[in-house]
Amino acid sequence: MMLKIKDQIISLLSKGDKDFWDILKAIDVPIKNVCKVLQDLLDDGTLTLEANKFHLTKTLSLKEKHEQKDAIKKFHEISKLRPEIKPEFFQTPILESDVFKRVEFMRSRQDLENQKIAILGDDDLLSLAISLATAETEVLVLEIDKSLVEFINKAANEHGLNVKALEYNAAKPIPAHLKEKFDTFITDPVETLLGLKVCLSRGASLLKSNGVMYFGLTMLETPLNIWQEVERALLDMNFVITDIMRNFSFYEPTEYDIKALRQNLSLPFLEKIEKPRKPWYRSSFIRAEAIGKPKPLIEVEIEFTKEFYFDDYQVTFYSDESST
Amino acid sequence: MMLKIKDQIISLLSKGDKDFWDILKAIDVPIKNVCKVLQDLLDDGTLTLEANKFHLTKTLSLKEKHEQKDAIKKFHEISKLRPEIKPEFFQTPILESDVFKRVEFMRSRQDLENQKIAILGDDDLLSLAISLATAETEVLVLEIDKSLVEFINKAANEHGLNVKALEYNAAKPIPAHLKEKFDTFITDPVETLLGLKVCLSRGASLLKSNGVMYFGLTMLETPLNIWQEVERALLDMNFVITDIMRNFSFYEPTEYDIKALRQNLSLPFLEKIEKPRKPWYRSSFIRAEAIGKPKPLIEVEIEFTKEFYFDDYQVTFYSDESST
Numbered sequence: 001m002m003l004k005i006k007d008q009i010i011s012l013l014s015k016g017d018k019d020f021w022d023i024l025k026a027i028d029v030p031i032k033n034v035c036k037v038l039q040d041l042l043d044d045g046t047l048t049l050e051a052n053k054f055h056l057t058k059t060l061s062l063k064e065k066h067e068q069k070d071a072i073k074k075f076h077e078i079s080k081l082r083p084e085i086k087p088e089f090f091q092t093p094i095l096e097s098d099v100f101k102r103v104e105f106m107r108s109r110q111d112l113e114n115q116k117i118a119i120l121g122d123d124d125l126l127s128l129a130i131s132l133a134t135a136e137t138e139v140l141v142l143e144i145d146k147s148l149v150e151f152i153n154k155a156a157n158e159h160g161l162n163v164k165a166l167e168y169n170a171a172k173p174i175p176a177h178l179k180e181k182f183d184t185f186i187t188d189p190v191e192t193l194l195g196l197k198v199c200l201s202r203g204a205s206l207l208k209s210n211g212v213m214y215f216g217l218t219m220l221e222t223p224l225n226i227w228q229e230v231e232r233a234l235l236d237m238n239f240v241i242t243d244i245m246r247n248f249s250f251y252e253p254t255e256y257d258i259k260a261l262r263q264n265l266s267l268p269f270l271e272k273i274e275k276p277r278k279p280w281y282r283s284s285f286i287r288a289e290a291i292g293k294p295k296p297l298i299e300v301e302i303e304f305t306k307e308f309y310f311d312d313y314q315v316t317f318y319s320d321e322s323s324t
Numbered sequence: 325m326m327l328k329i330k331d332q333i334i335s336l337l338s339k340g341d342k343d344f345w346d347i348l349k350a351i352d353v354p355i356k357n358v359c360k361v362l363q364d365l366l367d368d369g370t371l372t373l374e375a376n377k378f379h380l381t382k383t384l385s386l387k388e389k390h391e392q393k394d395a396i397k398k399f400h401e402i403s404k405l406r407p408e409i410k411p412e413f414f415q416t417p418i419l420e421s422d423v424f425k426r427v428e429f430m431r432s433r434q435d436l437e438n439q440k441i442a443i444l445g446d447d448d449l450l451s452l453a454i455s456l457a458t459a460e461t462e463v464l465v466l467e468i469d470k471s472l473v474e475f476i477n478k479a480a481n482e483h484g485l486n487v488k489a490l491e492y493n494a495a496k497p498i499p500a501h502l503k504e505k506f507d508t509f510i511t512d513p514v515e516t517l518l519g520l521k522v523c524l525s526r527g528a529s530l531l532k533s534n535g536v537m538y539f540g541l542t543m544l545e546t547p548l549n550i551w552q553e554v555e556r557a558l559l560d561m562n563f564v565i566t567d568i569m570r571n572f573s574f575y576e577p578t579e580y581d582i583k584a585l586r587q588n589l590s591l592p593f594l595e596k597i598e599k600p601r602k603p604w605y606r607s608s609f610i611r612a613e614a615i616g617k618p619k620p621l622i623e624v625e626i627e628f629t630k631e632f633y634f635d636d637y638q639v640t641f642y643s644d645e646s647s648t
Binding site: 019020021022024025028029030031032035036038039042049052219220221222223224225227228231232235239240241242243244245246247253261265267268269270272273274276277278280281282284289291312313315316 | 348362363591594615
């Protein structure tokens with residue numbers, strides 16, 4: 001905790017002198033802790049305080065920061081070649097602009113740079129966006145879709161990105177060598193109660209002490225009583241929820257949207273509805289931070305039954321019945 | 325639930341025809357429920373669906389909407405005359421602009437118009453802002469500071485606002501005639517664990533079934549383990565947390581800021597720090613919604629001891645020791 005505060009203060013002051021209130025304004029932790037660290041850094045000569053400004057006495061060789069604009073452009077080029085969306089794997093990619101909105105938010109929370117990051121399910125290609133937009137990250141993708149695993153590994157290889165993808169089904173336990181190895185975990189979970197508990201437990205298994213978890217959750221297919229159970233599960237796994245940003249991420253509209261609604265809800269008016277032309281499906285983006293060691297609720301293999309990915313509120317899941 | 329969705333759809337369509345996806349985009353509840361209500365409204369003739377657009381068959385006499393701009397101007401005029409800030413009552417008003425940011429957010433969540441609203445502690449004068457900015461609200465303020473109670477009642481009276489203030493200390497139980505009477509509750513609680521539990525319990529006592537609670541919580545004086553306890557308390561009181569907006573509200577900087585830090589933290593460097601010239605103190609704004617009937621954790625009178633308002637992390641509380 002104190003170490004992270006120290007890093008934040010030094011990183012902040014490496015960009016120029018700041019007054020006391022600017023420092024407090026920039027760091028979201030108890031004032032008491034910031035003040036203690038400031039006094040320590042003054043006492044050991046790392047900082048000086050003159051005319052109300054804190055000054056860093058050593059210059060730091062900061063890693064060259066990647067340009068966000070270049071990252072978006074390159075991401076756009078790469079993702080043109082992505083494999084087709086597979087509704088059978090619940091793939092619903094986030095808008096490109098909103099992928100980078102997530103990147104920027106996580107960066108602002110100190111959860112990307114110099115962190116080991118795990119992503120469960122990456123049809124958004126968030127792994128590539130993170131790697132393109134940061135100087136020093138290591139990203140592992142756990143993904144059920146083999147063609148996506150291959151695509152991500154190939155793209156990472158071609159563009160020299162520190163990203164690796166593995167084929168993995170969330171029904172399986174996290175392999176022992178990956179447990180408690182990551183600082184940051186990100187997923188867009190299946191939204192059944194079982195799916196949510198399993199996906200978030202897999203994240204808890206992957207995370208180190210004080211690790212941070214991000215996930216999307218909708219009000220569109222998850223009723224509030226399930227939200228409540230998700231929140232209880234997070235607390236029981238030793239997390240505290242620090243952010244819930246409503247409608248933070250919008251998803252690409254697809255031809256499956258209306259097909260799925262017709263399939264799952266037998267309401268006459270849906271026959272007259274055309275497919276969407278603008279993004280409408282969205283999720284809240286939630287950040288939770290472990291207090292000490294995360295305690296996953298589920299560590300064993302679970303049966304990959306329909307209950308895992310389907311319940312009465314899941315109405316955008318489309319299965320091509322003609323092909324089964 | 326279904327009734328609220330119906331109201332939202334009708335209110336939305338009263339502003340003009342909308343296509344299906346625009347309706348889904350505007351309402352944050354399960355798709356399944358929206359679709360069912362749409363089918364019902366089509367079946368009973370309230371709506372028609374032509375060329376992919378939903379149309380309201382009856383015209384509604386909508387209440388004239390107050391102009392936000394006028395409300396801000398009037399609020400500014402009124403608040404010029406407010407009583408002086410009293411640090412002994414933990415008064416730290418939010419910036420005027422951020423008071424209206426709260427109003428707009430709550431309005432967008434359908435938690436103001438036509439609602440009965442209770443506010444615990446109103447040094448922000450949020451009650452007056454809400455009443456000025458809405459067409460049809462009823463606001464009760466519970467406030468410990470007698471001069472503020474008088475000011476709010478006088479201002480409400482002079483400007484014809486449906487706002488009433490009562491003198492009340494959160495250490496006391498909620499009077500029986502006010503229990504379970506409100507739709508929306510708002511507070512900026514004392515940030516000790518006891519203070520938080522008491523303030524939020526008072527809110528739970530005031531709220532009807534499915535009522536909504538809003539409160540500010542800082543990372544500056546509330547460490548994450550206390551955040552976690554607050555979240556557990558909310559779940560135990562039958563609430564689900566729907567929004568946590570980081571650094572949503574900034575507070576007026578005051579001369580007490582540095583005095584308080586010097587008083588509470590004996591660190592040498594603080595003697596050299598000048599008072600803040602820009603806002604720096606801020607809180608996250610949290611929204612929680614009851615699932616059914618709220619269950620307050622604390623209903624009895626509690627002892628109004630120092631433990632209620634002071635702990636090791638409370639560093640901005642200033643007591644004028646020369647006067648005691």
